[in-house]
Amino acid sequence: MRKLIRYDGRNIWFGFGRSLIAFATLSELLFTPLAALFHPVAFVYGPICRPGMEFLSMYCLGGNTGLTVKNGIIIVILLTVVIGWRPRWTAIPHLYATSSVTTAMTLPDGGDNIALIVLVLLTPIALIDSRRWVWAGPNARMRIESRGIGFVSIWAIRLQMFYVYSDSAIAKMGVGDWANGSAFYYFVRDKMFGSAGFGKSFWYFISDNTFGVLAVTWGSIILELAIALFTVLSARYRIAALTLAVFLHAAIWLAMGLFSFSLVMIGVSVIVANPDRVSLRKGPVGNRVRKKGVIRAEELEMVGEA
Secondary structure (H helix, E strand, C coil): CHHHHHCCCCCHHHHHHHHHHHHHHHHHHHHCCHHHHCCCECCECCCCCCCCCHHHCHHHCCCCCCHHHHHHHHHHHHHHHHHCECHHHHHHHHHHHHHHHHHHCCCCCHHHHHHHHHHHHHHHHHHCCCCCECCCCCCCCCCHHHHHHHHHHHHHHHHHHHHHHHHHHHHHHCCHHHHCCCHHHHHCCCCCCCCCHHHHHHHHHHHCCHHHHHHHHHHHHHHHHHHHHHHCCCHHHHHHHHHHHHHHHHHHHHHHCCHHHHHHHHHHHHHHCCCCCCCCCCCHHHHHHHHHHHHHHHHHHHHHHC
């Protein structure tokens, strides 16, 4: 009860994590041509538009036409989210832009799906955030019902990420190459997802070493289990989970080039690490509301303790 009463996630953690998720989707649209986003399937070019579900994606509205214009609108929406303007006003557009990309893209990756799932849970938090910019602190305390909505939403995200990381780690244990520690060797040499570019020789060197292969393969499983556990513990442990997630996904990006996926996972980890506390913005209005808010919060805490 006390954690719910004290909850207020309108801080830099929420803003930065949300912007990272939006930028990950934006990067796919900016650096990937439409022909690649909507790679032909059965010799048919265009977005995947399921009958009766066209409304899930802007790309499918009005038929398979005007894709460049629709793409431009989605880019503008994502840019607005990235700069942190009006989270309440951009909450639904951000969710819809992400749904448009994820549901219509021919070959979405795991990051696209996770971004969409997390945004479904994050949207209620954005809708109760009336700030003009996510980078500025609020000047008034949350109403108790808004705290309840935010508290339930953020813990739903944390439990979701606990499942994602723990399921990934446990599933790997049942795969022969992961169990015997050789998975990394084959991953870096995969023709589609393997290492390439300036880091290729480094990762090949690591994978040619028995200790290196075992350390990376089993180390990944251990990291995922640790991240999963720390995600549902106190703020101190959630920051540790963020640190491990940044290390893990930066390594995945450098080894396999999965930039948008890694950025989504880091962005979600930032949101998960939110301490659920905020300092009110200084100023005449903020000071006046702060004094009233403290009294109200103390009264609520007394009720909670009772």
